[in-house]
Amino acid sequence: MNPEFFASQLFQTLLAVLLAPVMLGWVNQCRAWLQNKTGPGVLQPYRVILKLFRKDAVLAHNASWLFRFAPYAVFGCMVLAVSIVPILATDLPFSPAADVIALVGLFALARVFMALAAMDVGTAFGSLGARREMFVASLAEPALLMVFFTPALISQSTALTTIVETLAHRELTIYPSLAFAAVAFVMLLLAENARIPVDNPATHLELTMIHEAMILEYSARHLALLEWAHALKLMTYASIGIALFLPWGIASAGQWAMMPLSILALLLKLLLGSAALAVLEAVSAKMRIFRVPEFLGMAFLLAVLGMLTRLLLGSAG
Amino acid sequence: MTLSFTQQLINLMACLLLLIAFAMVSQRRILRLIYLFALQGLVLAINTAVVALATQQPHLYFSAALTLGLKVIVLPWLLHRLIDRLNIRWDIETLLNIPTIMLVGIVVVIIAFNLALPISQLAGTITRSSLGIAMASVLLSFLMMITRRKAVPQVIGFLAMENGLFFAATSATYGMPMVVELGIALDVLVGTFIFGIFFFQIRETFDSLDIHHLEKLKEKT
Amino acid sequence: MSSLDAVLAVPLYWMAVGLSGLASAASRGRHARLFFPLGALGGVVLAVAAYVAISASPQSVILPLGLPDLPFHVRLDALSAFFLLLLGVVSTGVSVYCGGYFGSAGGGEIRLLCLQYHVFLASMALVLLADDAYLFMVAWETMALASYFLVVTDDEVESVRRAGLLYLIVAHVGAIAILLCFGTLQLGQWNYTFDAMRSNTLSVGWASVAFLLALFGFGAKAGFVPVHIWLPEAHPAAPSPVSGLMSGVMLKTAIYGLLRVSFDLLHIQLWWWGVVALSVGLITAVFGVLFAAVQTDMKRLLAYSSIENIGIVLAGSGLTILFHTYDMDVLAALALAATLFHCLNHALFKTLLFLVTGSVMHATSHRSLGKLGGLIRRMPWVAAAGLIGTLAIAGLPPLNGFASEWMLFQVFLLSPSLPNSYLSMLVPVATAALALAVAVAGYVIVKFYGVVFLGMPREESAQGHDAGSWERAGLLWLAIWCILLGLLPVFVVSAMDPIARAFVGATLNDSMQESSWLFLTAFRPERASYSALLFLLGIVLTVLVSYLLVRRFYHGRVRRSAPWDCGYGRLDARMQDSAEGFGQPIKQIFEPLFKLERSQPSPFDARPVYRSKIEDRIWYWAYAPVIKAADHLSALVGVLHHGRVHLYLIYSFATLLALLLLIQ
C-alpha cells in the first residue's frame, strides 16, 4: 500500500483526536444554551485538559502499576478506535486490521482496563463505579453488536469500510431495518458515553454517578488522558453513527478531490449531531440505576428487531 | 370302557390321598396331623405295591418298602418323639380360618386337574388318571405350609409335599430310577433330622415354636 | 518411528511415571519436583507428535489387548491429533505447575496423587486415540475414575465426598448412555470397531436415537444444561491443577466424542440435530455465565464459566451440523474451525486461571472471594498471568479468546444464507444470546480479577506470598500460549484444514480466502478480516507515543497520599464492593432464574448479619423429583420383603400358578 494511504490514515486520526474535545465542548455549550446559561465556551475542554497536564499527579498509597498504566491503555484504545472508523475516506490501511466486532472488542478492552483501575485502589466509590460500568456495558455491548450486524447483513460484510462503501456509494435505497438500528444506536450512545439519562457527567452524587465514580482517584495527567479518551469515545461513537446511518459524503478509495468536501460534510454532521444530542439530554431526565436495564434491554430488542426485519424483507429490508 | 380292578384300586387310593391331603390342611391337632401323615405314607406304600403288582416292576416293590419304612414308621416316630420332647400337643392356630382354606384348596385342585389333563393323556401308565391328584396334593401341602403358624406343622407340610411328589413319580412314570429314589430318600431323612435340630435351636432361643418370632429380618421402613 | 508410535508411547510413559511415582520413597517435595516434570516431558512429546500428525494421513494399529474378538484398535487421524495437541500443550504446563504445587500444598498421599494424576492423563490420551467402542469406553471410564479419585483427594471434608459422589454418578450414567449409543451404532453384527460403524447405514430413527444418546452421554461429561449439575461441585472440590485439567481438557474429550460420533461414525445428519445442539448450547452458555456472575467462590465461578464456554462450543458444532446438512460445506468448515479453535483457547486460558486460583489458595489458603483482595501487590507474577488469562477469557483483542469468538460471530453472521427461513430467523436470536453471554463473561471476569487481585485484602489473613518458581513456570507457559494463539491465530486455524476436509468435505482455503500469517479472514477478505498483530501494534504505538509525549512536555512528578475518602476518614477494606455486591445487579435482573434465599438484618439489629444463598433451580426441577421417585419406589418394593415366611411362600406359590396359567 502506498504512502498516501498512511497519509490519509494519519490525517484522519489526528483530525479526530484534535476535534474530539471541541465536540464535547460544543455539546456542553448547546446544553448550556438550552438551559438558558451562557456556558463555558466551546474550548473549555482544552483548557481543562491542559490545566490537568500541568499539575502534579497524586496517587493513592496502594495504587499499583495497573492504576498508572490504565489511562494510557484507555487513551490508546480510543485513538485506535477512532482511526478504524472511516470518517473522511474509506481507504484506510488500518481498517482491515479490525472490523466492527474488533471495534466492539476494543471498546470492551478500554472499559475493562478502566474498571480494573477503578477497583485497584480499593475505595467504595471506585469499585461501585466499576461494577455499574461493567454492568451497563454487559447489556450495552451485545446491543451494540446487534446494531452493527444489521448493516453487516445488508452489506454482507463486517468490515466498516465495506459497509460504508455499500451504504454510501450504491444508489440511494431506504433500509427500514436501519431505522431500528439507528434508534438503538442512539440509546447506546447515551449509555456508553455516560450521558443523561443513564449517567450524568456533571454530577458527583455517589448514588447516581458511574463514570465519574471510576475516575475519582485520578488526577493530573492521568485524569487528563482519561478525559480526553472520554471525549474521543464520544467522537468515535458519533462518527460511527455518521458512517452507518448518514454515510453520504464520505470519500471512497482514492478520491482525493472529494476530501475537502467530505471534511465539510463531516463537520456539518458533527455540528448537527451534537446539537441533537444536547437537545436529547436536555429534554430527558436521569433515570434510576435499575431502570437502566430496561432502557438498554429496549435498545437490545430494537437492534434484534432490525436484524429480523432485514431478514424478513430480504434485500428490500 | 370298564376299568380293571387294579385300576379302580389305584384310583381309590388316589382319592384317599386327596382326602387325606384335605384333612391335613384342615386338621387342628398336631398329633392327629402326624397320624394323618403316617396314614398318607401308608396309602402311598400300598398304592406303590399295587402298581408294582399290576405292572411287575421289581424296583417298585423296593420303593414301596422304602416308603413304608421311612414315611410310615421312621419319620412319624421321629416327629412323635420330637413333640414329646418339646411337649407341644395343643391346637394349631392357622392364619386363615379353615373354611377359607378349604375354598382356596378347591380352586387349587381344579387348576391342578386342568394342568394335569394334557400330561396324563401323554402318560401311558395305568395310573395316569391319578397324576392330577398327585399335583393337587403337592399344591395342597404347599397351601398347608403357607397357612400354618407353627414350625412343626410346616415341616409336616413339607414332608407331605414330598409324599405328593413321590406319588406323582409313581403314578406318572412308575417311579424314578433307583439312584434318584435313594438320593431323594436320603435327602428327606437328613432334612428331617436337621429340622429336628432346628426345633431345638428355635425352642431354646425363643422358647416357643411359634414362627411369628421369626419375623424380625425385614426391610426397616 | 511414525507419529502414531510416538503418540502411543506417551500414555505408556505416563503410566510408567505414575507407577514409579507410586513406588518411589522420596520426600514429598522432592517426589513432586521429580515426577511431575517427568510427566511434563511426555506432554511436550505428545504435543509435537500430534502437531505433526494433524496434517499426516490417518494411521491405525491394533494392540494385542482387549476382548477376544475385539482387540484394542488405535487410530490417529486429524481430529484426534488436534485434541491430543491440546492435551499435550495444556498438560505440560499443568505438570510443571504441579511440581511446585503438590510439592508443598494440596493434601493427600503424594504417591497416590502422582499415580492417579498420570493415569488420568494417559486415559485422556487413550480416549482420543481409541478406534473401537470397547477401548473407548474403557479409557473413558478410567478417565472418570482417575479424576474422581483426584477430586476426593481431601476426603475428610464431607462436601468434597459429596461432590465426588455426584460427579461419579452422573459420569457413570452418561457412560452407560454412550455405551447404548455404541450399541445402536454397531447394528447387531457385534463388530465394535469404529470402521465397521462408519460403514453401517442406520435408519433415520435409529440414527437420531444414537445422536440423542451421544448428546446426553457426552453432555453429562461436558456439562450441558441440565446435566451440568456435578460440574460446579466437583471443580472446587478438586486440587486446582486437577480442576484445570478437568475443565481444560476433560470437558473437551466429551466434545471430541460428540464430534466423532456425529460427524464420523454416523453417516447421515438431520438438520434438527443442529437446531437441538445449537439451542442447548446457547441455553447452556447463557445459563453458565449468569450463574458465574453471582458466585462468591472463585473456583465455582470459574466452573460456571467453563459451562458457558462449553455451551458456546456446542452451539458452534450445532451450526456446523446445520451447514453440513444443507451442503454448505464451505461455511461448515469455517464453523468447525471456529469451534475447535475455541476449544483450544478455552483449554488454555481456563487452565491458566485455575492454576492462578491454585497459587492464590496456596498462598492465602482462602477460596472465598469475600476474603481476598489486593494480591497484585504481593504476588505480581501470579497477578500478571491472571491478567492475561482474564483478558483472554473476557474475549478481548488481541488475545486468543477474542480470535475464536470473532470467528464464531462471523459464522453466525453467515448463517442467514440457510435455505430454511425459520432457521435463518432463529439466527439473530442465537447471535444475540451469544453476544449476551460473551458480554456478561467480561463482567464476570472483571469481578473475578478485581476482587481477587485489586483493592485491599478483605481479611487480614488473606496476605499471600508470590508463587514458587515451578508454579511460575507453569503459569508462564500457558500465558505465553494464550498470547501466541491470540497474535497468530492463522497458524493453528489453517492447521485444522485436514479435519475440515475429512469431516465436512471442504477446505478452509475456500472458507478463509487469503488468510495470511497477518490477517485472519472469514470467507472473503473484503467481507471480514482481523489482524491481531496490527491491532496490538496500533495500541502499543499509540500508548508509546502518548506516554513519550506526556513525559516530554510535562514533568512527571508524583505524590503519594491516602485515597480520597470524601472526608469520612475511616475508609477501610470492608467498604470495598464485595463479590455479592458485584453479582447483585445480575441477581436483580435475572431473579426468576435463581433460587434465592436471603436473610437481611433489620435496621435495629445490634450485630447485623447479611446472608444470601443462591441455588440452581434445575436441581429442584430435574433431579430432586427423580430421587424422590426412586425413594418412593424402593419404599414400595421394601414392603415386599416383609419378614414373614408365609408371605414368601405365597410369592412362590403365586409365581408358580401364574406361570403355569401363562404357558397354558
Next chain:
Amino acid sequence: MIEIALLLGLPLAGAMLLALWGNRAWAADMNASMSLLTLLAAAALTARTISQGPMTAWRELFFVDALNVFLVALTAFVAFTTALFSRVYMRVEQERGKLSPARLRLYHSMYQMFNFTMLLALLTNNVGILWVAMEGATLATVLLVSLYRTPASIEAAWKYFILCGVGIAQALFGTILLYLAAEKVLGAGGNALLWTHLHAVQEQLEPNVLSIAFVFVLVGYGTKVGLVPLHNWLPDAHAEGPTPISAVLSGLLLNVALYAVVRNKVLVDGALASHLAGHLMMGFGLLSVLVAALFLSRQKDVKRLFAYSSIEHMGIITFALGMGGPVASFAGLLHMTAHSLTKSAIFFAVGHAAQKTGTQIIDQIRGLIRTSPAVGWGLMLGSIAILGMPPFGVFASEFLILTTAMQQQPWAAPLLLAALGVAFAAIFSKVQAMVFGETTAQRLPHPPALLPVFLHLFLVLLLGLYIPPYLAEWYRTAAGLVG
C-alpha cells in the same frame, strides 16, 4: 477317570476327617489344603477336557463338557481362596468367643461337604442326581447359616431352609415331568434321566410337558438362584451367616443353581421350537435387576447390601442367557466368572472390615483407608469392579450384554439403564462413606488375609483387559452349549 474321582473324593474325605478333628488347631490349614488339592484335580480335569473335548465317565453317570468344567474350575478356585480367607477370619471369630469347638468342627466339615455337593451337581450327568446334589447343598449350608446361634441367624437359616426346600421340591416335580417326557422316547430306566441322552433326543420330547416341566424347574432352581420374587431367603442368609459362607453362597451356589436352570433350558429350547424359556428367563432377569436395584438404596447392613447386588447380577446373567445367541451367552458366562470372583473378593474385604469395626452396620463403618489402606482399597476397588467400571471384567460382560440388548431387546435397554444407574448410586454412596472420611475401626489381632482379595481383583482386571485365547475359545464352546 481319576480326576473326577479325586474331585469328588477329596472333599468327601475332607468332610469325614474334619467331622472328627475339625476343631483342632490345624483344621483350618487342612481345610485349605484339601481345597487346594481339589483345585489341582479340577485343573487336571480342565486340562484334559480342553485337550480331549467332552467326555462321560462311569456308565455315563458323570459327564464333562466345556460348560460344566468351566464352572468346576471356578468353583474349586473360589472354594480354595475362600478357605484361605476363612483360616484367618475364623480364627479371629473363635478368639472373640463367637464359636465353640464343636461348631468349628461342624463348620469345617460342612464347608467341605458343600464343596462336594457343588462339584457333584456340576459333574453329574443325571438330572435326578443334579437335584439330589442341589438339595444336599442346601442341607450342607443351612446349619452354617445358623452357626452363630443368634436369633437372627436362626431365623435366616429357617427361612433359607423352608423356602429353598419348597423351591427344590418344585424342581423335583419338574424333573419328574421331564422324566415322564423322556421315558416316552428313551424308555424307562436310568438312561432316561441322563442329560447326554436327553440332549440327543431333545427334538422328540413332548413340548407341552416340557414347558410345564420348565416352569417347575425355573421356579424351583430359580429360588436358589435368587430370582425376584423368589429371592427372599438370600439377603437374610448372606447377612447372618459367617462371611466365608456368604462368599461361597454368592460366588458358587447361585452359579450352580443357574447352571441347573440352563441345562434344562437347553432341553426345552430343543423340544419347543418357540423361545418360551428364553423369554421367561429374560422376564425374571429384568425383574430381578430392577427390584434389586431399588432394594439396594435401602440397605443398612453391608452384607445385605452386597447380597442384593448379587441378586442384581444374577438377574443380569439370567437376562443375558435368556437372550441367547453367541455373544449374549458368552457375555453371560463371562459375567458369571467375573461376578463370582469380584463378589467373593468383596465379601472377604467386608468380612475384615466388619471384624475391624465390630459391626456390619454401614453407618458405623467409616474411613477404612485410614486404619488399613489395604482393606479399604480392596473394598473400594471391588465395589468399583462390581459396579461395572472398566477396566474390570464385569464391565466387559456388561458392555456386551447392554449393546446386544440395545439391538435385540431395545425395550429393555432403558430399564437396564435406569436400574444400573440406581444401583450405582446406591452402592457407591455407601461404599464411599465406608472407605473415606474419619475412621472408627481398630486394629486386628491378626494381619488380614488380603491375598485372596487382590488375587481375585487381579484376575477380574485381567478378564477386562486381556482374555487369553484358549480361555476365550473355552467360553465360546461353553456359550455354544448354552445356545
